[in-house]
Amino acid sequence: MLLKLILQGEMVVCAGAGADYRHLFSSASNFSGQPLHQFSSALYSIGNMVVEVVNVSEFQQLAKEILPKMYYDYFTGGAEDEHTLRENLEAFRRITFRPRVLIDVSRTNLSTNILGFDMSSPIMVAPTAFHSLAYSEGEVATAKAAAATNTIMVLSYSSTRTIEEVASSCNGIRFFQLYVYKRRDVSAILVQRAERNGYKAIVLTVDTPKLGRRWRDIKNKMVAPQLKNFDGLFSTEVVAEKGSNLEAFASQTLDSSLNWKDIEWLKSITNLPILLKGVLTAEDAVKAVEVGVAGVIVSNHGARQLDFVPATISVLEEVVQAVGGRIPVLLDGGIRRGTDVFKALALGAQAVLIGRPVIYGLAAKGQYGVTRVIEMLRDELERTMSLCGCCSVKDITRNHVRTERDKLQSLL
Ligand SMILES: Cc1cc2nc3c(=O)[nH]c(=O)nc-3n(C[C@H](O)[C@H](O)[C@H](O)COP(=O)(O)O)c2cc1C
Numbered sequence: 001m002l003l004k005l006i007l008q009g010e011m012v013v014c015a016g017a018g019a020d021y022r023h024l025f026s027s028a029s030n031f032s033g034q035p036l037h038q039f040s041s042a043l044y045s046i047g048n049m050v051v052e053v054v055n056v057s058e059f060q061q062l063a064k065e066i067l068p069k070m071y072y073d074y075f076t077g078g079a080e081d082e083h084t085l086r087e088n089l090e091a092f093r094r095i096t097f098r099p100r101v102l103i104d105v106s107r108t109n110l111s112t113n114i115l116g117f118d119m120s121s122p123i124m125v126a127p128t129a130f131h132s133l134a135y136s137e138g139e140v141a142t143a144k145a146a147a148a149t150n151t152i153m154v155l156s157y158s159s160t161r162t163i164e165e166v167a168s169s170c171n172g173i174r175f176f177q178l179y180v181y182k183r184r185d186v187s188a189i190l191v192q193r194a195e196r197n198g199y200k201a202i203v204l205t206v207d208t209p210k211l212g213r214r215w216r217d218i219k220n221k222m223v224a225p226q227l228k229n230f231d232g233l234f235s236t237e238v239v240a241e242k243g244s245n246l247e248a249f250a251s252q253t254l255d256s257s258l259n260w261k262d263i264e265w266l267k268s269i270t271n272l273p274i275l276l277k278g279v280l281t282a283e284d285a286v287k288a289v290e291v292g293v294a295g296v297i298v299s300n301h302g303a304r305q306l307d308f309v310p311a312t313i314s315v316l317e318e319v320v321q322a323v324g325g326r327i328p329v330l331l332d333g334g335i336r337r338g339t340d341v342f343k344a345l346a347l348g349a350q351a352v353l354i355g356r357p358v359i360y361g362l363a364a365k366g367q368y369g370v371t372r373v374i375e376m377l378r379d380e381l382e383r384t385m386s387l388c389g390c391c392s393v394k395d396i397t398r399n400h401v402r403t404e405r406d407k408l409q410s411l412l
């Protein structure tokens with residue numbers, strides 16, 4: 001990977017491979033961290049130089065420069081020792097490719113569809129809370145970027161812009177993520193508002209009966225913003241005497257009695273297809289099929305819930321095999337490169353979702369930043385496909401990758 005510098009209109013290659021750019025972004029005393037709006041691309045100033053951001057990790061560095069520490073930590077952090085947080089990324093690195101050659105890849109097609117909805121590529125926007133803490137326009141900017149790149153956005157139940165504001169901001173396919181609150185009437189009202197406003201599926205998050213313990217939020221005394229979706233329904237104001245205000249809010253609101261029987265309740269209040277987000281085992285995947293949901297998302301909530309669960313990419317095959325093609329299996333967690341997307345598809349995911357990369361793009365450059373993040377991952381996927389000998393996402397097979405388990409088995 002190269003960092004391209006554009007110096008007075010001239011493009012100069014200046015920094016080398018796989019780099020940690022913190023020395024460039026943070027210790028440069030005159031780094032402004034400000035997007036240069038006169039340029040129609042992701043350019044930033046460092047002293048008298050102009051830098052083009054070329055990958056997700058550079059967007060992350062910019063987000064770190066721009067955001068207050070409390071918010072950057074909230075967006076970036078994971079649960080407890082953050083073992084799974086690291087593992088979500090590392091596990092992708094342990095998978096290698098088995099590329100095929102002498103295949104005509106002069107034309108590639110990344111398009112796919114989920115539950116019958118077409119997308120330009122198998123990369124969707126995961127539900128993440130509080131976008132207005134990253135960028136003033138919040139989820140409206142994210143929705144516009146998702147629409148512009150023709151991908152599906154899952155709006156978080158804890159969005160800072162309302163279901164209606166996002167729906168009316170632009171055309172696009174959107175799903176709505178649901179937390180079930182102790183006040184089930186409130187959750188039911190939001191589901192019905194999503195349905196009325198054209199959201200196409202409900203993504204029920206099942207890994208959060210309680211909020212994971214996030215030390216960064218505790219130390220920073222993280223304050224959650226007011227959530228306009230709940231105006232007139234109940235007050236989202238919580239004052240915690242110590243620790244994370246968000247954790248206090250979650251423990252007051254989340255219904256930890258939620259269980260498999262409640263899928264019937266959810267089905268009784270909506271006609272929309274339901275996806276379960278947070279499935280990590282074959283046992284639960286089988287149950288999900290049995291209760292008749294439309295799909296599952298293999299997710300560990302971006303490693304923010306239970307530390308020491310495996311990386312999602314490590315359990316994908318187990319879930320895919322248990323589901324046996326009866327419903328689509330999606331994956332999120334640790335996707336930072338197009339190569340990661342390819343690996344997930346090779347191991348059986350129909351699509352992936354990206355969480356933090358979207359936030360980093362949003363913090364760095366609003367709608368444009370999110371668009372660039374999606375485009376960059378899409379371009380990286382396309383190149384990976386070509387170099388592996390795949391013209392379409394359907395051409396990506398299990399034989400194109402080699403996992404740790406494959407390596408062990410080959411020794412037996
Ligand atoms: C800041 C942040 C907020 C999140 N908020 C939600 C949420 O409101 N609902 C939900 O189901 N998942 C939420 N998630 C989890 C994401 O949907 C997704 O599972 C995760 O971010 C994927 O990992 P990645 O960030 O490595 O891409 C959140 C994740 C982050 C990082």
Ligand SMILES: CC(C)CC(=O)C(=O)O
Binds near residue numbers: 158250301304
């Ligand atoms: C409001 C929170 C429960 C949002 C969330 O899911 C998260 O921070 O991981």
